[in-house]
Every structure is written in structure tokens, then in C-alpha cells.
Amino acid sequence: MEFGLSEEQTLLQETINRFLDDNAKLDRVRKYADDAEDVGADIWAGLAELGVAALLVPEAHGGIGLKTLDAAVVAECLGAHVAPAPFLTTAVLAVTALRTAGDTAQQAQWLPRIADGSLRIGAALAEACGARGAAGVTAANGKLAGTSLFALDADADMFLVADGERRLHIVARGAAGLGVNPLPHVDRTQRMAELTFDSTPAELLPGSADGEACRAVIDVGRVVQAADTLGAAQNMLDQAVDYAKQREQFNRVIASFQAVKHLCAEMAAAIEPSRALVWYAAHALDEVPEEGRLTACHVKAHLAETGEFVARTATVVHGGMGFTDLLGLHYWFKRIGFNRQTLGGPERVREEAARVQGFA
Amino acid sequence: MEFGLSEEQTLLQETINRFLDDNAKLDRVRKYADDAEDVGADIWAGLAELGVAALLVPEAHGGIGLKTLDAAVVAECLGAHVAPAPFLTTAVLAVTALRTAGDTAQQAQWLPRIADGSLRIGAALAEACGARGAAGVTAANGKLAGTSLFALDADADMFLVADGERRLHIVARGAAGLGVNPLPHVDRTQRMAELTFDSTPAELLPGSADGEACRAVIDVGRVVQAADTLGAAQNMLDQAVDYAKQREQFNRVIASFQAVKHLCAEMAAAIEPSRALVWYAAHALDEVPEEGRLTACHVKAHLAETGEFVARTATVVHGGMGFTDLLGLHYWFKRIGFNRQTLGGPERVREEAARVQGFA
């Protein structure tokens, strides 16, 4: 009986955090956000060297063959550092898609390149989590047509694309008829693009025919994204507590005011059970499959709520300084906001949770 | 331009409060709640003498001919005192039903007796606000059959009953085939009963054929009940502030702790806009008919939420003493809880509010 991270996972956490402390300091994140310098590629190369890109790739394909909980550990570190990195898309969503639905040739072709950090695959799954207006992709004869809004990782080399039947396809960035239109949005640490397809050649992942692989990919994505929010929220609380201990008003550090203390206590009280839920949901996806989808929905919705509460409250504790760009606290605020809406907003995933149990 | 109570209404408020201060002290309310003494009849007689029973009865029928806002003023006083009184049922619901849907003979027969306090009419409208299981009443040939759960005022002389088509009927307590089964529930200041009908003679209010009169009765009831909750909530806040100013812990009155102060501030911040909403909703029912139903739904749901928050928070401010029966704070807590569920719970009335606007 051991509910928690293993020694290896704690070590992984420390390693990633140390790397990010050194290489994804806020001033570097700002450069990425301002399009001033492509520190993103640099950070990803470093992370790949540490095995992050290879984390979920089977050993047979040059990977490490770890599990969702390990990925959650990494995501928590990334969220804590608001680090720009195509971890969720390339190392989690694409790898899961290939493992679940790719044929042997496809796996052999792409997984090793993901593992060594040389291939980035974005994810166009928004329509599988709620198609807006007329957006949507149709597939016929190895060609895609239509639009996918809100693809994650605008800078990827290839894209994992879900069509209207939830089949999964891989499209190369240079493919004929593919348009990649970056979308400006609040969280400058994660890039999003609209993809348009006009008879665009695509490779179907054959194991995705019944839509179940797409759902499984989204499950993992939701858990890992919740872990990212967890890391961001914990970091905001830490920053709030540190700031409150230094900031003086009325001749006292504001950390000594009961109102400020209670706000911080409420954040901690929201975060701790959320952490346990993230760990369990990650564990369940691999080890308790009958609970996996349900806990994936719940962790996504619950962390969206915890994250929103903490993002707001930590900003309030910082007072005016939290509202300015000076401390950059808003990078965390916006990352949490981004994670809330992508791969399914809270009302939607709660309804899915009800459906999984036959309640709706 | 005058948003608020008129001088007459303020005077009415003072008069009723003075009467209740003298005649509905908590120890008398307790006697009623414990079935120890029928102080309820006594209080109602006194209120009737002050014109409370006659408030909404037209002058032509021996009443005062006042309006919904006046009724809300009275209800606020009653809620503040957790006073047992058939005001909502007899003076508001039954009077509105008779005025809206009764024929001349019916009005002449019953309204004067309501006005002089000699007739109490309960209200069996629960099925028109959500019929449970197989409960419900059918009407044919001047006879009623079936069951109405949760009739308000178990001690009434007659009952206003809505059938499955939302037509309204008046049934005498002694009518053949009528069963009145008191239901034990948390709020001992308001009595509720299940009514069973077996070929029970009933008098149809002819103007209620299209169901609209029933809806109008419920609208008024919701507004007046919200006012009752408002009074109860304000009183709980007042009690909490007073208690906090006296109670000492850690060598200070607890009212000097920021945590306690902020809880009280949050209650006040919830109550004040609620008060304005109650006043407006009451005003709108008579004067802005196109907004009446919508504001009636909103005020019912909004005061249910304000009430729940204040009931809980004021109890917490009182600490253990709020949990005991010693101060009797729970009478207010339970009254608010009762008002939340009767005549439509918050989710239901919000959905009705959406429907009124064509949103659902």
C-alpha cells in the first residue's frame, strides 16, 4: 500500500523542476510569450534529453515506457513553471494515439522520433470535445476536408486530427491543402491554431475506427492537463504566501491578517484533495481501467474549479501587484484559464461523467 | 421617484413588528412549535385586528385593498419573528385566488370572513409546483379525487386546491372524503399536511379554468415567501452581530476578529441587494405586469440562496451556541429551509424564469 509518488517519481519531479528552475525562469517564459526568442525549442530539447519526450513511448520504440502518473508528475512541474513545451500534445496525446491506434509501421516510423525529441505532433481534437458552428473535419480516401478549430501546439511538425467520426489521422505540416492559422489567445505559453483542410492527404491510424481510441486519447489528455493546472495552482499559492510574508501594510506583514491567512488556507484546502484526485485519476487510467474515464472527467472538471478559485484568490492576495505584469503572476492565471476551456469545459465533462455512469 | 417603502408602509412595518415583539416572542413561538399551547390562533387574531388578514382583500369586501408590496412588508416582519401565522396561505394565496378567479358570490361569501380573521384557508398547490410520484388531484362533477402532498397550513378551515389542470377549488375541512394528515417536518412554525380526496365535494373558482389564475397565485406566494426569508435572514444577521459583540474568546469579543467580521460583512452584502429585489418583485406584480412572473421566479430562487448562505453563516458565527436549542437560532434556520423548498425549489424556479423569457 502506497498512495503517492514512488521514489523514482519524486526523483523525476526533482530533476524536471531543477531543469525548469534553470531553463524556464519567468524571464525566459516572457521571451517566448512575446515571440522575442524561441526559447520553447530550447526548453523542449533539454526536456527531451531528460527523457520527457520519450516518457510514454514504449521501450521497443526507443522510449522509457512509463505511465500516466509519471506524465502527470511532469505536467505538474511544467504547470508550476508555466513552461512552454509540447509535452501534452506530442509526448502524451500523440504517443497515446499511436500506441492505441497506430499500426506497427506507424509506430516504428514516428514513436522513435518523438522519443528523441525530433518530432513534434500537435493535436486537433477540439471538435471531439464539442464542435462549434460548422467546424469539423471529414475524411474520405485518405484526404481530409473541413476545419478544426483550436488545435493545440501551433508550431508542431505534424498534427493528430480527429474527424467527425472520431477517427484519428496524422497530417504533416507541409501537406497539400493544410492551412495553419495561429489564433491569438490569453495564454501566451501555449500556442493554438485553426487548421483548415482542403483535400489534405492524411494517414489514418487504423485502430481508431470505432472512436474509442480518440476517447482514450482525450482521457489521458484531460488527466495530464489537470496535473498542469495543479502545478500552476500550487505555485500561485506558494507565491501568494511568500508575497504575503514580505508585503507590509498597516505596519504588519499582510500574512498576519486573518483575512489573508484564511484566503491562503482556503486555497490549500482546495489544492490538497485535488492533488490526490490527480494522482488517482492518472493511476486509474493504467491500473483501474473501469474507473479511468469517470475519474478523467472528474479530475478535469474539479481541477478547472480548483484552478479558477486559486488563480483568482492568489491574485487577490497579491493586491495590485498581482494585477500588474511586474511579477508575471498572470501567466499562471491564464494558463489555468486555458486548461479550463480546452479538451472540454467543466459543464461538458461533468455531463460526460454522468453519461459514463448511465445517469444521462 | 421613490424606490422603497412609503411612510404608510414603514408605519405598517413598525406596527406589526411592535405587535410581534410583544406577542410572538421566542418563548411563545416555542410553545407553538412544541404543541404546548395554541398561541398561533391568538397571534393570528391579534394580527387580524391590525388588518393583516384584510390586507389584500378589496375594500368592497371589508378589506383594506393594499398591494403585494404591503404584503411583503408584513411577511418580512413575520419571518423576522419566525411567527406562526397563516398569512401566506389565507391572506395572500387564498385572497389572490378569490380575487383573480372567484365569482361574485364566492368573493362575497369568503373574502369578508378572511378579512375579519374568522376564516383560514390553507393552500394545496405543491403539485402545481412539481408533482411527486403519483400524487395529484383530478376534478370531475364538483368532486375531487386523489392526493395533494404538502398542503400549507394544516390547521385551516378550508383549503385552496389546485387540480392537475391547474384549476382552483375550495374545499371545506369537514367535506366528505377529505383526509388531512399532518406531516412532521423541520420548521415547527409552519404546519404542513397531506390532503387526500375521495369524491370530495369542492367548489371550483370559475375564473381558474385556463390555469393562469393558479400561476398568478403562485407568483404572489413566491414573492411573499421570499420576503419572509428576507426578514428571517436579516434577523439572523442581527443576532449574529449582537452575539459576536458580546461573546469573548482569547480575551477579545469575537466581533473584533477579522474572520468573524468578514462573515458578517458577507451576509450584509448578500442581504441588501436581496431586499431591493424583494421590494421590486412585489411592486412589479401589481405595477409592471410584464415583468411580474420573471421577477417572482428570480426573487424566490435568489432569496433561497441568500437565505441558505445567511442561515448557515449566522449559525457559524454563533459557534456552539448557534447549534444548541438554547438561543433558538435554529427556528430561523429551519424557516429559511422551509421557504426554500415550498412553492418550487431554486433549480425549478430558475428554469421557469428561463421559460418565461423563451430561453427554454
Add this chain to the structure above:
Amino acid sequence: MDLSYGPEYDDFRQEVRSFIAKHKHLAPAQQGVRSPRVKEWQQLLIQHGYAARTIPTEYGGYGAEPDILKGRIIGEEFAAGQVSTGLSGQGISMLVPTLLELGSEAQKQEFIRPTLTGEFVWCQGYSEPNAGSDLASLRTSAVLDGDDWVINGSKIWTSTAHLADWMFCLVRTEPDAPKHQGISFLLLRMDTPGIEIRPLVDMTMQPNFNEVFFTDVRVPKEQIVGHRGEGWRVANAVLGHERESLGDPNASLSRLNRLIHLMQTETVDGARPMDNPALRDRLMKFQARVMAMRFNDLRILSARLNGADAGLARMITKLQATELRHELEGFAIDVMGEFGLLYGKHPHVRDQGSWQNQYMYFLGLIIGGGTSQIQKNIISERGLGMPREPKAIVKAEA
């Protein structure tokens, strides 16, 4: 992450299951502390190591090594079998551990065994009307007069006072010492002259608690645990344990499941509450919170197994679990509408009125055992390292 208990414990679980299967017919249906059947059952449980498991045999226990998982397995299996785990109460949960840690040998000999067997039923006398959150400001006094302590004052929230043979309580024996250092921990018989017990009805309308009044109550001076003025330390040796026990997530889970059942069986206007998407959305929020608290609890368990402190995960439990339960019970009332208001004996009352009862009772628990306000102080100060409020310039005490 490893949620299995391992083969040794699987075997132990089998043993427990066999015991339950074999002896279930002997288990008492009700808890009454005085019933012979309850006492016999308790004896049987101690014999087999399912009660008083880690209490040394010399004091009447089973004498096993402490083993958190075995303790948990016993709890799980008895709950699953819906079988009583024997006597409980503040004597067993609080006094016995206190005596084992800080009692004299004579006290251990005198009190532990009869407490375990149910011969001595205890109540706790800590809180006073003016000493709630600020427990250390208690005023009930004990003055040494010859060989006796003479006690005057009153206690409140003494849940089993009317049933108890004995009380363990805190009294002020050193009026001139700083407030935490002036308290002693005494044991006294409830039939001592000068004790008056008044039932304290709470908002659930049940006398769950009592007030106890002391007028010149004489207690032999050796009935003190620890030294004079050490009572605060003695009491705090086991206080933490009580706070944690308020937040059992498995109880929340079983309430949630019961609520799901209700939402699938009640009907409003011909539809089930479960078919109402706004209610369903609220249900799903609660389900996620209950899950999160269950896994938080596993995390605490895991830390205890490793001899570690779960830190914040532990400190937030009381705050979060009591608020969650209160809100969950209130939500069930919303789901049922007027049915949720019913309370008392009537065929229409759902689940014996437990939703209303627990809605109120858990509001009491939010307040009791350290209010949510005090919990937040603790979390921020001990958990987050935020400073205590600066000492106020206080007025002289009256």
C-alpha cells in the same frame, strides 16, 4: 502507487471475514453501552484482537503490535459486514490512549480494563460555555482541600454525561499561572455528590449533548493524570485524533450513493431528479469532491504507514470533510424538495429524516472540534508558515 495491501494483509482480511461469518449472529444490533449482549460481543472481539487490539494484555487488551493496515482492514470488513466493531466512545478512543501514555501505573491498572470491557463508561469534560474555540481559558476550578480536589463550575457538550460512570475533565487548579499552565486533568465518578446533568437539546432537536454543573464536588487528590498544571499537555496528547475522525470519506461516499439512488427513484412531474441536468451537474460536482477526499484520505493513510506526517493533506481534512458533508446533505434536500423537509416519524419521511438530521449535525461539526475559522488559522500558521496574529493590546481580564 500501489493500492493493494499485499498478501500478508490479504490473508488477514480473510481471517477477519471468516470471524465475521462465523460470529455475526452474536453481534448486537444496537449500540447500547449497558447491554450484556454488547459487552459479551466486546469480550469476544478483544479475545480475537478485533477490539482493544494494541492495548497490552496486562491491561485487558489483545496486545498486538500496532499495525495501521490491519486496523483499517478490520474497520473495512466490519463495515462491509454491517457488524458492530464493539464498544466505542470517548473512554476507549481518548482516555485509554491518554492513560497509556501519561497515566500512573496504578491508574492504568485501575481504569483501562474496565473501560475496555464496558464496565466504566466515560464522558469528556473539556468545553465550557465561555471556553469554546479558546479552550485554554476554561474557568471550572478545582481547589485542593485536604485530600480532595473541590470542583466548582460547569462543562458543556459532554455527549454521554447521562450514561457515564466517569468523567475525565480539565479544571483550573493554578489560578495564578499563565492560562495554559494552570490546568489539570482529573478523573471523577459521575455519581459524586454535587454533580448535576442537564440535557442540551441541539438544532436536530435531539439531546445529543449535556451540560454538567459542579457544586463543591469532592474528588480524591490522586485522581489526577500527570502533575498539577500539566492538564493541557495531557489533553492534547489525544486531541488531534478526534479532529481527524470527523472526516470519514467513506461515510460521505455511502451518503452520495444513497443520494444517487434517491435521484433515480423519486419523480417530479413524471421525471426523475437524475433527469434534471442542473441537478445532475450539481451531483457530479459532489461526486468529484467526494472522490478527492477519499484519495486524500488514502494519501494520509499512506503517510502514516511510512511514519510520515501528511502535513497539509491531514490539516485540511476536518475543514473540507465537514463542509462537504453539510453541503451534500443540503443538496439531497434540494433534490427531494418538500420531501426533504419531512422530519420525524411518518411513512412519507425518506431515509428516516437522516438528510435533515445530518445537514444540521454536520453544521454542528463545522462548528465543533475547532470551528472552520480555527481550522483556517491552523492551516495557515502550521501548514503554510504564516505568522500568528500579532499580540493584541488586551484589556485587563474582568
Add this chain to the structure above:
Amino acid sequence: MDLSYGPEYDDFRQEVRSFIAKHKHLAPAQQGVRSPRVKEWQQLLIQHGYAARTIPTEYGGYGAEPDILKGRIIGEEFAAGQVSTGLSGQGISMLVPTLLELGSEAQKQEFIRPTLTGEFVWCQGYSEPNAGSDLASLRTSAVLDGDDWVINGSKIWTSTAHLADWMFCLVRTEPDAPKHQGISFLLLRMDTPGIEIRPLVDMTMQPNFNEVFFTDVRVPKEQIVGHRGEGWRVANAVLGHERESLGDPNASLSRLNRLIHLMQTETVDGARPMDNPALRDRLMKFQARVMAMRFNDLRILSARLNGADAGLARMITKLQATELRHELEGFAIDVMGEFGLLYGKHPHVRDQGSWQNQYMYFLGLIIGGGTSQIQKNIISERGLGMPREPKAIVKAEA
């Protein structure tokens, strides 16, 4: 209860409408404080009594008697006609009333008219990096040297510093006095040597504010309003006014209506967000809250008309209105999902990204102008009569 304004005011409203109909074509589309078109429009408005309405004619105003309803009617009609109400800003809203109340005759003559006409644009220098909630602890110093005040220090949150000709500010002139009594209220030209302005980008990524740094900035000594050490009183003469203006319920209503439109026009999986009952339920909650705040506002208006203080109804406005707006804007983002994240220039961006912008901006307003924590202190102390926190034993100031 009488929600009509009465015949006199109905006539006035007609006048305003005619004016708008006749002159609308002259109204500037944008607000730019330096644009000649804006200044001409302002002149026209003053002439007709729709701007500077109650400022005496001798100082360049219209010289009408104060009439709250007429003021409100002007606001309502100009808003309905979507026509600019002329110049606004802290010079007109804060400095002019302050000078009228506490300025010398010379100051009134010198500053009011050019402020009203837009010749002098003002910024406010109150807050400092270390003086936010605790404004009275400000440290920017002014030392009298000959005929000049010499200012050193810095200010923050000065919204129009980069556009302003003048600043009115609070500085510490009596370092040895108690903190509220050591402050003076000075007026200074922004082109005075030694002033440096740095834009302060906030979380909306727009430079809504500035920091202003003072290094040996010399200001003629007569540019003080009130006496030395009276600055706190001078500033507070108009501070309350600012706080109330943050909670305009009509703005919330128009945002709510815009959101309703969105919920009826966007689609997700072929259905409108309005068809999602969980979202609809949240919408209805917001609608009730917006209504309640609108009627609360009418209640305050009514009290002002009667020369009464609306008390708690007024005190809770800033707290409730800013939180409501922040939450409402956030809800709209939930309704739109990823569309709600979009921010910047792109055809897919809904409503120019205003939902994200206002979601963040109103979080700023929750914090600014008295944080919600300070608001709750005020409500409990001034509104509910609860005691201030006892004076702490503070460490000596560094």
C-alpha cells in the same frame, strides 16, 4: 414605491432627447482627450448644461442647481443614444469637486475652467508601491526649500499620467506627525523636471496605468490645496465618490444581455449554449444577481434624492458589483469555451475579446479602490458597528 420621475423630469428628458437628436452628428466617436472635436463637443455640452452642469458659471460651468435625477436622466439618455457625455477623467470627477470644496479662490480661478474645457488634463498621484490598502503610509516626500516643495519618491496606478498636463497628489510633508496628519495635497505640472513616467502593463497586457518617479521635483509652494498636513482630509472629500462609481449595474445588465445573445447564437455540437440546462441555470442565477444590484442602485438613488444615506445598501455596492462583473465575464468565457480564450485581433475573436479583458479588468477592480478585504472591514465596522481590530503591538517601523 414610485419608479416614475414625474412630469417635470419627463419634460427634461424630452429636452435632452431633442438635444441629442439635433446634435448627435457633432459628437465625437472616440474619447481622445486632445482631439479638437472632443473639446468642441464638451463646450457645446457645457453650454446646454449637459456637462459641468452644477459647476458655477464663474468657474466655467453651467451653474445649475444640483439635481440628481436630471443628472441621471442625462446619463441615461446619452447612453441610450450612444453619444459621448463629454470629457471625463480624474480632473473633472475628483479634482474639480475637491477644489470647489477646499481650494483657495485663486486655485478655483486658475484650475477649474481649463480642466472643464479639456485644456488641463489631470492624473491622480495617491497610491505608492508600498502604500496600497494602507494609503496613509505613503512615503513620497515633499520638503519645503525656499519657495518650492521638493518632491522625491514614486507613485503607482496613475492611469493617465502619460497624457496629463497636471497631477494632483498626496505627499508626506510632516515626517514627524502621526501618519494621517503628515500628508499634504499638491498640484504639479507633469512637465516639471525630475518626473519620469513608466507605463505599467497589467494582466490585460495593456498599459492602463503608469508608475511616476520623482527626483528633486520642484513645485511652487502655493500649489498646495488646504494647509500643510491636511492632505488626507482633502483627498477623502471625494474618495467615496470614486468607490461608488465602480459598480454601475446598468453596465452589468448590458453585458448580461450581450451574453444572452451569445448563448442564443453560438453552437456546440449543433445546439445553442442556451439549450444546455446547466449553463442556463447559471445564467438565471446571474440574471437574478444583476437585477438585485440594479434595484439596490435604485434604492441608493432614492435615498440620495431624499438627502438620506443608503447605509449598507451603498457600502456593499463596490464589493458586490465588482465580484458580480468578474464572475459574469468569467461565465461568458465558460459559455464560449475555447472561443472565450481568444484575445487579440482575429476574425474568430468574439466581441473584440472584451470578455477576457473585462474578466481580468474586474479582478483588478476587486483589488483596486479598496480591496474586497478592506471593503469587508468597512462594511462590518461602519455598517454593522463591529469593533476595529484591537491595536496590535507593532514592531518599530524600519
